[in-house]
Amino acid sequence: MDIKLAVVKGDGIGPEIVTEAEKVLDRIGELYGHTFVYTDILAGGCAIDATGVPLPEESVEIALQSDSVLLGAVGGPKWDGLPGSMRPEKALLGLRSKLGLFANVRPAKLYRALADACPLKPEISENGIDLVIVRELTGGLYFGERGRKDGGELGEVAFDELEYSKMEIERIGRVAFELARKRRKKVTSVDKANVIETSRLWRETMHALSKEYEDVEFEDMLVDNCAMQLVRNPAQFDVIVTENMFGDILSDEASMTTGSIGMLPSSSLGSTTRGMYEPIHGSAPDIAGQNKANPIATILSCAMMLRDSFDLTAEAVAIENAVAQVLNEGWRTSDIMDENGKLLGTREMGDKIIEYLK
Numbered sequence: 001m002d003i004k005l006a007v008v009k010g011d012g013i014g015p016e017i018v019t020e021a022e023k024v025l026d027r028i029g030e031l032y033g034h035t036f037v038y039t040d041i042l043a044g045g046c047a048i049d050a051t052g053v054p055l056p057e058e059s060v061e062i063a064l065q066s067d068s069v070l071l072g073a074v075g076g077p078k079w080d081g082l083p084g085s086m087r088p089e090k091a092l093l094g095l096r097s098k099l100g101l102f103a104n105v106r107p108a109k110l111y112r113a114l115a116d117a118c119p120l121k122p123e124i125s126e127n128g129i130d131l132v133i134v135r136e137l138t139g140g141l142y143f144g145e146r147g148r149k150d151g152g153e154l155g156e157v158a159f160d161e162l163e164y165s166k167m168e169i170e171r172i173g174r175v176a177f178e179l180a181r182k183r184r185k186k187v188t189s190v191d192k193a194n195v196i197e198t199s200r201l202w203r204e205t206m207h208a209l210s211k212e213y214e215d216v217e218f219e220d221m222l223v224d225n226c227a228m229q230l231v232r233n234p235a236q237f238d239v240i241v242t243e244n245m246f247g248d249i250l251s252d253e254a255s256m257t258t259g260s261i262g263m264l265p266s267s268s269l270g271s272t273t274r275g276m277y278e279p280i281h282g283s284a285p286d287i288a289g290q291n292k293a294n295p296i297a298t299i300l301s302c303a304m305m306l307r308d309s310f311d312l313t314a315e316a317v318a319i320e321n322a323v324a325q326v327l328n329e330g331w332r333t334s335d336i337m338d339e340n341g342k343l344l345g346t347r348e349m350g351d352k353i354i355e356y357l358k
């Protein structure tokens with residue numbers, strides 16, 4: 001397979017971690033007979049420095065012509081003083097909207113070798129944490145009408161409207177069911193249908209959709225219960241699908257149960273196979289340029305890309321197994337270092353993962 005990737009190395013540790021991810025992809029290419037062609041595009045702080053804007057038109061065009069986008073991280077203190085519309089983060093929102101990426105997919109997986117990093121009790125974490133949150137990304141409360149008005153005796157009143165269409169619910173639902181088919185075949189749809197109307201439409205739509213996926217176990221759960229279940233018994237979950245704001249909150253909760261931010265990948269998907277894949281962490285300016293950053297989140301993002309955009313499951317599993325083995329053997333970057341760990345730099349961790357690829 002020939003795969004064209006638009007690559008945002010970005011700012012801070014971005015270039016260092018993306019370089020390791022490309023090394024891993026190239027090795028996968030050699031082992032499985034694929035060619036990866038990378039085109040670097042400017043986005044974020046480095047784009048502001050070079051062109052005056054966070055997301056140049058040319059970057060968007062190249063991204064649209066690519067098969068997928070790989071992103072390191074953008075932003076840093078250097079650009080903190082800029083006004084909102086000119087900030088590096090604008091590049092992320094711009095890419096998501098230009099590429100029509102409405103589904104944010106965030107796996108939370110606790111590696112057995114890193115079990116001590118889990119803040120939950122051992123008797124809970126030993127059952128395993130390996131779940132994915134599929135968050136609707138372009139609808140709901142964050143995109144509704146909002147404003148302020150005079151409330152008379154009440155004083156100033158602010159409002160935010162929450163709206164979801166059946167179309168939006170169905171398309172995010174499909175992402176979740178398709179993903180579950182590639183995993184443990186269970187979908188939990190999270191809503192607040194006992195109170196809010198959008199959640200009732202959400203629930204009706206998900207129930208109807210579940211009939212098309214009889215091979216996938218389906219349940220719904222109220223969001224407050226889900227928040228509790230995530231720390232009480234995370235092993236019960238495979239794929240959780242939910243609306244924008246609930247997903248924002250639950251995905252942060254879930255990611256913390258697995259320990260280090262340097263380990264967690266993510267993807268943003270739309271209605272085509274083109275996705276954007278990136279670690280959940282930021283540009284870590286405090287360790288940039290020191291060969292200290294953990295490249296695993298970015299490397300695991302590549303595994304997600306191979307599976308979700310290109311259906312290359314064996315290749316994705318090879319990367320995930322290599323990462324697990326490297327951790328099992330005690331190799332660590334500084335963010336996940338423990339008493340018996342063997343410390344590696346960013347480049348050396350990339351090399352080590354390649355060594356374990358089969």
Ligand code: NAI
Pocket residue numbers: 013072073074075076077089092261262278279280281282283284285286287292293294295297335
């Ligand atoms: P951050 O995620 O960059 O860093 C938080 C802490 O985690 C730091 O101590 C950092 O050294 C550490 N860390 C992060 N990634 C690591 C890795 N791979 N290996 C080892 N340690 C790692 O979050 P922070 O400090 O809040 O933000 C820094 C900059 O990144 C800001 O300008 C922020 O706006 C931007 N940012 C960008 C994101 C993106 O591009 N998607 C997401 C989040 C923040």
Ligand code: MG
Pocket residue numbers: 248249252
């Ligand atoms: Mg958040």
